[in-house]
Amino acid sequence: MSGVGKDFTGPRLGVDVIAMVKDLDQLLGGYATGTLTKDERETLFAAAVDNQQLFNALADEEALKELLEDPENRQHLLEVLEARPFIAHPGRLTLLIEWLRKPLNLTLAGSIVTAAVAVFVFSNLFREEPQKFAAPLIPETTAESPRDRRNSAQPKREPKTETASLPPQPPSTTTLDAELSHRVPEAPIVSPQMSDQAGAPRDFRGSRQFAETRYRFSLVQPVAQGPAQRLFYDTSNRETQPALAARPTAMRRSARQTKQSQQLAEEKSIPTPSEFAKRQATTTTSPRIGLKLTLEKEGPDGSYSGMKLDATFGQNDKLRLIVQANTNGYLYVVGAVDRHWRQISPSFGEPQGAPPSAGVQRGQQISIPLSLGSRFSQDPGDRKLFIVLSRDEIQELARGSMTAGRDAPLKQDIKDFLEGWRATNEKLPVILEEQADRTNYFVPSTRATTGRLMLELDVTRS
């Protein structure tokens, strides 16, 4: 008869003996029920003689063997076993159910199911997070250069594109009065021509291939409380034409003289808020210079809407600055992105070579497009926005850009000028005016004799 007799090759020394004992241990179940073959029994007994563990195991089986030798006991156990119907060849499901009958197995299965459910829930939970911040990619309008895009979005700075009734663009040698007279006063902020000039309406519901990094503007200067509107629109700050007539001379001021005047202003004491209030109430001989700024973002329909202080934007979002000065002067906007400093306004490099002017009129709302675009990289670098309003033209900001060429990074002297200003001048307080859909930033100058102020914004990752 087959069985152990064929597989058993006899006891051997060393490790094989232990392995054989383990194998012969499988015969113990047949010993108690008396179902071993002759060969199996002899093999088992022979091995037990030489192995005490096996011998003891056989001795332990004697109790069960004696119990099962009684035919009545066997019959009783058969009746117990046959009380539940047998499945001759149980399937896998039956075997699984039988496996789950064991408490340990049931606990193990429950733990596995619980872990799988937890993984599924958490994976779905966090998969939703990137979708909240994913923004549709705005396709670049490669057909037009960045300069053309700025020009198309600045109807007030390019009067010749608005209507034919406007006077032609004055040459570079014209006076400031003549130049400012060609500005379009009180022009509407929202340009309905923008989307049309860009061609087909932009489809902002582009493919969401990845989660876009979000950014936000944050103030560097302290926030102050006060009647922003009243301080900004104070009529005592109105400048007269004779003051404006002196501008051409000021325009031709040398850089050295500009620096000297700046140093002189810095040497003067900075008035405290109470002193400033007294000056405001008592004198108007030194009108204050103030700046009002609002940030707007282009929506899917091409129209711009205001941004709150904590609003976020993507690097491909189209933004614009709405700047208003409470006095005639010169406005400059410089962006420092990824260690590249670029003058955003005035834009340079006119086709005819005429240098642009930074001059602004009192109360005039200037719309300055701002697109951070692909200049953002993974490297944090410096991300700043400088809005400078000056009663006099700043030669460093004008000359450097003119010589640098079209859309070129600023020269080092412009960077040094702004950084030097930041290091030597007190940060002016900013008054915030919260409206329903936007935040207005007011920077009223507290130093009436300086005639120059700067608003600095950080661009940080949200």
Add this chain to the structure above:
Amino acid sequence: MTIDDDFAGAANSSPESQLARRRTLERLSQAMTQLSERCRIMFRWKLLGKNFPEIQELMGQKSINTIYTWDRRCRQRLLELMGGTWD
């Protein structure tokens, strides 16, 4: 019957031993009801006098080592249900 058989029979016929055997049988019966289907099948064949090769054929297994392994596991499970001892 030999003298040893008489002697063994006398020892097993005492009330105490009979009571012990009855209790063991009850415990064994209760434990068998908690066995798996496979183990119950194997024990039934063995109680009916089938040896391992015959059980191998009845259960349709190609290797007799499989039957050996199953039987060992079933025996160990039954021993656990009996509290670790057959007595």
